[in-house]
Amino acid sequence: MKIQGKLFMWLSLFLLIMACVYGLWSKEPAGTTALFLAFGLAIMVGFYLGFTARRVDAGAQDNKNADVADDAGELGFFSPHSWQPLSLAIGGALAFTAIAVGWWLLYFSAPLVLIGVYGWVFEYYRGENRTQ
Structure with missing residues (x-):
């Protein structure tokens, strides 16, 4: 680095x-x-x-003096699938569209952004410790 x-x-x-x-x-x-x-x-x-x-x-x-193979191996943990970026992208697109169309559109984009952020932050807190 x-x-x-x-x-x-x-x-x-x-x-x-x-x-x-x-x-x-x-x-x-x-x-x-x-x-x-x-x-x-x-x-x-x-x-x-x-x-x-x-x-x-x-x-x-x-x-x-390093070779390409010297940096091989596991790079870290990457989420296999997540729906939260889709919610954030749609909410962010609506929020930026609100600048051009009208500020009223923020009422629809803010919940999508908040749901996406909340879901992404707490995505791995659900699972085996979750009570049903």
Whole structure:
């Protein structure tokens, strides 16, 4: 993870320089703001990856002499199926549509988003310990 953190830090430096140059040359606020926001996102990701790299074991990507097979194995737990992202996607799409159509549409999107978030957070708290 150390190399990814360095890549994002270099990207953030590049974006900061480009934001300053673009802002001085173009005097256009929307593009300049977008570049500064991209700089902020890149530095947050770079800081997180750099901070996390100090706390976890070095991966194969941090070893210059590593083979592809050195990083093989289990990567973690991934949910085999879940309906909660569908509820969140529909609720989020309706919420963003509410900006263009009318704020009244938020009354229909908010419950879908809340149900999706609640279901996703507590998805694995149901199961063998659940009483029926």
